Amino acid sequence: MGEQGSSTRLTGSHTEEEMEGEEQKDEVRESAVPSFSEFSCTLRTVARIKQKYQAMKKRRLEMSAGLGGTGVLTGAPARTSPKIFIFDELTPAPHSSLLFSNPQRKKKKRKRRVLFPTGSGRRTPPSQENSRAKYCLYLLCGIVFLQVYNAIENLDDHVLRYDLEGFEKTLRREVFGQQGAVESLLAHLKDYLSTYVHNKPLVLSLHGPSGVGKSHLGHLLAGHFRSIVGEALVLQYYVLHHCPLEADAWRCARSLSALVSEAVARAEEEEKIPLFIFDEAEHMHSEILDELRELVVSKRSNEYLNAVYLFLSRLGHDQITKHLLHNSSSMAVSEAMRHGNLVKELTPVLRNTLEKLHPLWTHADIIPLELLEKRHVMDCFLEEITREGFYPDHANIERLAGEIDYYSSIGENEYAKTGCKQVVAKVNLL
Incomplete structure (x- = not known):
């Protein structure tokens, strides 16, 4: 009864006490066989160990089958995994001696080497492949080059809007004896009107004796610009007519500033360049000159930078007359060359004289007119x-x-x- 009870407890709870009872039963069974006494002590030991191993292996299989099929029985004590050594053939780990010598040490996880598909452990550079983005880059560079080239070739497109070629024909037909001054004036206008955005306004100052064509040239320029940009963007200011009294100089300066501001604001909306002509500038009062200088050097907004100021005066006519009379015998050259020499020699003298009168002429390009x-x-x-x-x-x-x-x-x-x-x-x- 004791043996049957122990076997029943082995199948139900599979505890360690049942395992010990089974081992005792095997020992009694082995001692009951009379043939084992004939063998030597060594053989009996080997057979005993083998039987124990087979019995333990069988019990392990029964335990695993019982847990997978029926689960853990209710009320059974918690299963503890017995520490059992088995003698299966295992491949020894390369670092097993180190692990057993220091069990407290954590096992480091080795990183796997990344191998390339070639099969070799060496790293090989990736092969060069042609990308389609390269052709898009070539196309973009070509487009940028064509745009820059087209901008350079069509730099005079804005000048064509002002028809300076037609204005040049008019000046050569109606202005006499001032070929060099006409070419200089056209050069300044063409250079300035080639673009719309500027960093400063164009200030031109024409000087010469009486009767050489200053006012006539201003009339022709004003008429041409009126036909291009409109009446509202061209201002002809005569000092002796608009502000004859010196007592009204301050009021005239404020009124002139308002006219210029209105014109440049309208020109900014229409993307045009206005023209302001000041005839008889030698009679201008200091208040008007101060206001004009503020407008010329104004940094309030960009529209004040896109404008043309033309001053016509007799200032410096004594130096021009004196220079021409003293050098008339050595001027057997073309008018253009003669005017070039005149500008080269007289510009420093005229600028020095004009800057002493008012600093406005510091910002002006001086063009002398000949006798x-x-x-x-x-x-x-x-x-x-x-x-x-x-x-x-x-x-x-x-x-x-x-x-x-x-x-x-x-x-x-x-x-x-x-x-x-x-x-x-x-x-x-x-």
């Missing part, structure tokens, strides 16, 4: 007679031109003292 010769005066008479409808008799024109006063010069050139200023009056007497 008119007798042949230029005859051209003025021919133009005026034709305009009035008279027959252009050359003898009559030469007679009228002879009535004009001229400077006595050493050379062959005869410079008129009043230029073409008396031409209109003399033609009206015909």
Whole structure:
């Protein structure tokens, strides 16, 4: 009964006490067999160990089958895994001696080596592959190059809007004896009007004696710009007409500033460049000059930087007349070259004189106008007679031109003292 009870307890709870009872039963069974006494002590020991191992292996299989099929019985004590050594053939770990020598030490997880698909352990560089993005980059560079080239080639597109070629033909047809000054004026306008955005306004100051065509040139320039940008963006300011009294200089300065501000604001909306012409600038009061200087150097907004200021005055005419009379014998060159020499030699002298009068001329490009010769005066008479409808008799024109006063010069050139200023009056007497 004791053996049956122990076997029953082994199948139900599988505790360690049942395992010990089974071992005792095996020992009694082995002692009951009389044939085992014939073997030697060594053989009996080996057989006993083998039987124990087979019995333990069988019990382990039964325990694993019982737990997987029926689960843990209710009320059974918690299963503890017995510490059992088995003798299966195991492959010894390469570092087993180190693990058993120091059981407290954590086992470090070794990183696996990343091998490339070639099968070798060495790292090989990736193969170069052609990318389609390279062709897109080439296309983008080509487009940028074409845009820059097109911008350079079409730099004069904005100039074409102002028709400076037509204006040049008008000046050469109606302005006499000022070929060098006309070329200089056109060069400044073409350079400035080639773009719309600027970092400062264009300030031009034309100086010359009376009757050389300053006011006439201003009339032609104002008429041309009115046909291009409109009446509201062109201002002709005559000091003796708009502000004759010095007591009203402060009021005139504020009024002029308002007119300029309104014009530049409208020009900014229409993306055009306005023109401001100030004739008889030698009569300008200091308050007006101060206000104009503030407008020229103004940094309030960008619209004040896109404008053309033209000053016409007799300031410095003494230096121009003196220079031409003293160098008339050595000026047997073209008018353009003569004007180039005139600008080169007179610009420092004129700038020094003008800056002493007011610092406004520090920001201006000075263009001197020459004295008119007798042949230029005859051209003025021919133009005026034709305009009035008279027959252009050359003898009559030469007679009228002879009535004009001229400077006595050493050379062959005869410079008129009043230029073409008396031409209109003399033609009206015909």
